[in-house]
Amino acid sequence: MIVMQLVTPLFYIFVAGFAYAAVIPTMSIGNREVNYVLFLAPGIIIMHIMFAATLAGAMLWIDKRLAMFAQILMDLSADGSIFSAK
DSSP: OHHHHHHHHHHIIIIIIHHHHTTSOOEEETTEEEOHHHHHHHHHHHHHHHHHHHHHHHHHHHHHHHTHHHHHHTOSSOHHHHHHHO
């Protein structure tokens, strides 16, 4: 899952960014010329950070709702084996 979260933004930046960069001309922002890849990259990175944060929050909410942490603490196995399994 972590690998996919790192690969997906790079895929969007390189595939979509460079594919559309041939079609979309460079634009002037302030005194600087910016191509489409430089314009697209910050938005894609922030979008994936927000998605990861939302997913982590949903997982914590589900864990709290189902009392999974309490069930793990009541398990008879050793504590170290539970955390090393994650």
